[in-house]
Amino acid sequence: MNPDAATIAAGAPIEVDLTPIAEGQDIKVFWRGKPIYISHRTKKQIQEAQSVALSSLPDPQPDSARVKAGHDQWLVVIGICTHLGCIPIAHEGNYDGFFCPCHGSQYDSSGRIRQGPAPANLAVPPYTFVSDTKIQIG
Amino acid sequence: MSGPSDFQPTNPALKWIERRLPIFGLIHSSFVAYPTPRNLNYWWTFGAILSMMLALQILTGVILAMHYTPHADFAFKSVELIVRDVNYGWLLRNMHACGASMFFFAVYIHMFRGLYYGSYKEPREVLWILGVIIYLLMMATGFMGYVLPWGQMSFWGATVITNLFSAIPYFGESIVTLLWGGYAVGNPTLNRFFSLHYLLPFVIAGVVVLHVWALHVAGQNNPAGVEMKTEKDSVPFTPHATIKDMFGVSCFLIFYSWFIFYMPNYLGDADNYIPANPGVTPAHIVPEWYYLPFYAILRSIPNKLAGVACMFGAIIILAFLPWLDNARTRSSKYRPLAKQFFWIFVVVCIGLGYLGSQPPEGIYVIAGRILTVCYFAYFLIVLPLLSRIETPRPVPNSIADDVLAKSKGKVATAASVMLALVVAGGLFAGSTQTAKAEEGGDAPPAQKWSFSGPFGTYDRGSLQRGLKVYKEVCAACHGLSYVAFRNLADPGGPGYSPAQASAFASEYKIKDGPNDQGEMFERPGRAADYFPSPFPNEQAARAANGGAAPPDLSLIAKARSYKRGFPRFVIDFFSQYQEQGPDYVDAILQGFEDKVPAGVTIPEGSYYNKYFPGHAIKMPKPLSDGQVTFDDGSPATVAQYAHDVTTFLMWAAEPHMEARKRLGMQVFAFLIIFAGLMYFTKKKVWADAH
Numbered sequence: 001m002n003p004d005a006a007t008i009a010a011g012a013p014i015e016v017d018l019t020p021i022a023e024g025q026d027i028k029v030f031w032r033g034k035p036i037y038i039s040h041r042t043k044k045q046i047q048e049a050q051s052v053a054l055s056s057l058p059d060p061q062p063d064s065a066r067v068k069a070g071h072d073q074w075l076v077v078i079g080i081c082t083h084l085g086c087i088p089i090a091h092e093g094n095y096d097g098f099f100c101p102c103h104g105s106q107y108d109s110s111g112r113i114r115q116g117p118a119p120a121n122l123a124v125p126p127y128t129f130v131s132d133t134k135i136q137i138g
Numbered sequence: 139m140s141g142p143s144d145f146q147p148t149n150p151a152l153k154w155i156e157r158r159l160p161i162f163g164l165i166h167s168s169f170v171a172y173p174t175p176r177n178l179n180y181w182w183t184f185g186a187i188l189s190m191m192l193a194l195q196i197l198t199g200v201i202l203a204m205h206y207t208p209h210a211d212f213a214f215k216s217v218e219l220i221v222r223d224v225n226y227g228w229l230l231r232n233m234h235a236c237g238a239s240m241f242f243f244a245v246y247i248h249m250f251r252g253l254y255y256g257s258y259k260e261p262r263e264v265l266w267i268l269g270v271i272i273y274l275l276m277m278a279t280g281f282m283g284y285v286l287p288w289g290q291m292s293f294w295g296a297t298v299i300t301n302l303f304s305a306i307p308y309f310g311e312s313i314v315t316l317l318w319g320g321y322a323v324g325n326p327t328l329n330r331f332f333s334l335h336y337l338l339p340f341v342i343a344g345v346v347v348l349h350v351w352a353l354h355v356a357g358q359n360n361p362a363g364v365e366m367k368t369e370k371d372s373v374p375f376t377p378h379a380t381i382k383d384m385f386g387v388s389c390f391l392i393f394y395s396w397f398i399f400y401m402p403n404y405l406g407d408a409d410n411y412i413p414a415n416p417g418v419t420p421a422h423i424v425p426e427w428y429y430l431p432f433y434a435i436l437r438s439i440p441n442k443l444a445g446v447a448c449m450f451g452a453i454i455i456l457a458f459l460p461w462l463d464n465a466r467t468r469s470s471k472y473r474p475l476a477k478q479f480f481w482i483f484v485v486v487c488i489g490l491g492y493l494g495s496q497p498p499e500g501i502y503v504i505a506g507r508i509l510t511v512c513y514f515a516y517f518l519i520v521l522p523l524l525s526r527i528e529t530p531r532p533v534p535n536s537i538a539d540d541v542l543a544k545s546k547g548k549v550a551t552a553a554s555v556m557l558a559l560v561v562a563g564g565l566f567a568g569s570t571q572t573a574k575a576e577e578g579g580d581a582p583p584a585q586k587w588s589f590s591g592p593f594g595t596y597d598r599g600s601l602q603r604g605l606k607v608y609k610e611v612c613a614a615c616h617g618l619s620y621v622a623f624r625n626l627a628d629p630g631g632p633g634y635s636p637a638q639a640s641a642f643a644s645e646y647k648i649k650d651g652p653n654d655q656g657e658m659f660e661r662p663g664r665a666a667d668y669f670p671s672p673f674p675n676e677q678a679a680r681a682a683n684g685g686a687a688p689p690d691l692s693l694i695a696k697a698r699s700y701k702r703g704f705p706r707f708v709i710d711f712f713s714q715y716q717e718q719g720p721d722y723v724d725a726i727l728q729g730f731e732d733k734v735p736a737g738v739t740i741p742e743g744s745y746y747n748k749y750f751p752g753h754a755i756k757m758p759k760p761l762s763d764g765q766v767t768f769d770d771g772s773p774a775t776v777a778q779y780a781h782d783v784t785t786f787l788m789w790a791a792e793p794h795m796e797a798r799k800r801l802g803m804q805v806f807a808f809l810i811i812f813a814g815l816m817y818f819t820k821k822k823v824w825a826d827a828h
Contacts, residue, residue, distance in 0.1 A: 001316050001319060001330065002315065003315065003318075003319055003321070030416075030417070032320075033321050035416070083442060084301040084302065085300075085304075086297065086298065086419040087419045100419075101420075101421050101422070102298065102498075104499055117437070117440055118442070119441070119442045
C-alpha cells in the first residue's frame with residue numbers, strides 16, 4: 001500500500017523561477033501534492049527572524065539554518081502545519097509569518113512555531129539555488 | 139440461554155433441511171422462543187434499531203456504489219449526478235448520509251443505556267467489549283464514508299484525521315504514507331478509503347453476530363439489573379419483544395425521515411458542497427457531529443502526541459469499564475450517587491460535543507480542558523470510588539417483583555422516550571450548525587421563500603425570471619455546470635416543455651469533437667448538454683477576474699451558509715429552516731454599498747459588501763435596477779432580481795426538492811399509521827405480561 005511507481009515518478013524535483021516575486025510577496029507552488037511557500041522576505045522580516053532569542057522558541061532553530069547562506073531574503077517552507085496538516089495562511093498572525101486557521105498555530109517570518117499546538121517548525125523542503133533567481137525543489 | 143432447540147418443523151422439505159443443517163431451530167431458539175426479561179423498557183429497543191440501521195446502510199451503500207466513481211477528479215461530480223440523475227438517487231443519498239448520523243445517534247443511546255443499567259458487568263464483559271469494537275469500526279467506517287463525496291470538508295477532514303497518526307513516535311510518518319498512498323491526501327487515498335468503506339460494514343456485521351451470540355449466552359440485562367430466575371421473569375422473544383421492537387423501530391423511522399425528507403443538510407456542513415481543493419483550507423475544520431466530543435478532547439490538550447493519545451484513550455477506556463466499576467449492583471436505579479454522576483457525565487459528553495464545534499480559542503479551550511478532565515475523572519476516579527463508598531438501595535428479589543412494583547405510571551414511558559429522543563437529537567446534532575464560518579459579516583436577513591417548509595414548492599414564475607437573470611447577467615462569469623438544458627423541462631423545475639428546453643439549448647454554442655479530421659468544432663446546444671462555463675478552466679477564470687475565480691453556481695445555494703448560533707439551530711430543527719444558503723446569496727446580491735463605513739478598508743480591486751465575510755468582495759455590484767426586463771410585468775428592481783435568481787439557484791442546487799417533500803408526506807402518513815398499529819398490537823400482546 002505504499003506509493004506506486006507513477007506517484008513516485010511524479011514527485012521528481014521541480015524548478016521555480018524567483019524573478020516575478022517582489023519583495024514582501026510570496027508564491028505557493030505544489031510539489032508532491034504539498035504546497036510550498038516561497039517568500040521574498042522584507043528587511044524587517046529578516047531582522048525579526050534573526051533577532052529572536054532561540055531560548056524562547058518551542059523548536060529552537062536559528063534563522064540561518066532555515067535559509068540558504070547568501071539568500072537570506074528567500075524563505076522556502078512546506079506550507080503544511082506540523083500539527084494536523086492544514087495549510088497556514090501567509091502574512092497573518094502576530095509574528096509576521098503564518099497563521100493556521102484550523103487550530104490556531106502561529107509561525108514567524110522564518111516559519112518557526114511560536115504559539116499554538118503545533119510541535120515543530122514548518123519543514124524546509126530539500127532545495128538548491130540553481131542560479132541567483134532560480135531554485136530546484138527536491 | 140439459547141440451548142439446543144427442541145423446535146421441529148412440520149413441513150417435510152424444512153424437516154429435510156433441518157436434519158442436515160439445524161438452521162430453523164437456531165432461528166427459533168434465538169428469535170422466537172428466546173426468553174427476554176419482561177421488565178425491559180424502550181431503551182432496549184435500540185439493539186433492534188441498530189440492526190436495522192446497519193442493514194439499511196449496507197443496502198443503500200451497495201446501490202450508491204454502483205453509481206459512484208472513486209476518483210479524485212470525478213468523485214464529487216458523480217455524487218452530484220447520483221442526486222440529480224439516478225432514479226431516487228436523492229433518496230438513496232439522503233438515507234445513507236443521514237443514516238450514518240442516525241446510526242451514531244442510536245449507538246450513543248445504546249451505549250448510555252448500557253452505562254446506566256450496568257450492562258457491562260459480569261457476566262457480560264465480552265459482550266460489552268465486542269460492542270466497543272463495533273463502535274470503533276463504525277467510527278472508522280463513518281470517517282471514510284465522509285471522505286468519499288470529496289468536498290472540502292471530506293478532503294480536510296481526511297487530512298486532519300490521517301495526520302493524527304503522525305503523532306505516533308518512530309512509525310508515525312510511515313503509517314501516514316501508507317494511509318495516503320502518496321505524499322499527501324489524494325487520489326490513491328480516496329481509492330483505498332472507498333475499498334475499506336465497502337469492506338468494514340461487513341466486518342461490523344460479523345462482529346454484530348458475535349455481539350448477539352454473546353448476548354444470547356449471557357442473557358439480556360434489564361432495568362432492575364437482577365438475573366432471570368423463573369419462568370415468571372421472562373416473556374418469549376416473539377411476539378413480545380418482536381412487536382415492541384417493531385414499534386420502537388417505526389418511531390425511530392419517523393425521526394429519521396424528518397431528516398431524510400425535510401432537513402437532509404441539517405447535519406452536514408455547507409463546505410462539503412464545495413469540491414475538494416488541496417490549496418485552500420476551510421476556516422473551521424469540523425468533523426461530523428458524532429466525533430465532536432473526541433475532537434474537543436484532542437484540541438484541548440496543547441501537546442500533539444498527548445492530545446492524540448487522550449482522544450483514542452477516551453474510546454479505549456470504555457473497554458476497561460467492567461473492571462473500573464466494581465459495584466455489585468448493576469442498575470443505577472438502585473445507586474443514588476452513580477445515578478447523579480451518570481447524568482453529569484451525559485452533560486459532560488454533550489458539552490464536549492458543543493465545544494468541539496466551536497473555534498479553538500479563548501474560553502472554549504479552557505472549558506474543553508475542564509470537561510476533558512471531567513470525562514476521564516468519571517471513569518478513573520468516580521466509578522472506582524463509588525463502588526467502594528456507595529450504599530446501594532435494595533434491589534428487587536426478582537424481575538417479576540419489579541414489574542408488579544411499578545405497573546402504575548407506565549403510560550408516560552413511550553411519550554417521554556420520544557420527547558427525549560427528539561430534544562436530544564435536535565440539541566446534540568444541531569451543535570454542528572454553530573460551526574459555520576461567519577467572520578465579520580452581518581447575518582443575512584431571513585427572506586420569505588416559496589420553497590421553505592414541509593409543503594414548499596418552487597414558484598415557477600420566479601424560476602423562469604431567475605433563469606433569465608442568470609443567463610443575461612451571472613452567466614458572463616459564473617458557470618452552472620451540473621445543470622443540463624433538459625433539466626429545464628423536468629417536473630418540479632421552471633416548467634418549460636421539452637421543446638422549449640431544446641430551443642433554449644440551441645441558442646448556445648457547445649464545443650464538441652474531435653471530428654473525422656481530428657478537430658474540435660462548435661455546434662448548437664442540445665437538450666442533453668450542460669450549461670457551458672464561461673471560462674475553459676479555473677486558472678483562466680482567475681486570471682480574468684483579478685485573482686478570484688468566480689465560483690460555479692450549480693450548488694452555491696447549498697454551499698454557503700452562516701452561523702445560526704444557539705438557540706436558533708434548535709428552533710431550526712423543529713421549524714425546518716433550511717434556507718441559510720438562499721438568504722445568504724440574496725443578501726450578498728443586495729449587500730453592495732458605495733459608501734464604505736468608517737474603519738473598514740477595502741483593498742484595490744475589491745468592493746464593499748455588507749454581508750460578505752470580511753466585507754471585501756472581488757465581484758463588482760452585478761445587478762442594478764432596470765438591467766433585465768421581465769415579460770410578466772414583475773418589477774425590474776435589484777430586490778426582485780436577487781430574489782428570483784436565488785430561487786433559480788436553489789432549484790439548480792436541489793432540483794428534486796418538490797419530489798422529496800411530496801414523498802416525505804406520504805412516508806410520514808404511512809409511518810404514523812404503522813407506528814399506531816404497532817403500538818396497539820403491542821399493547822394487546824403485552825396485556826397479560828404486565
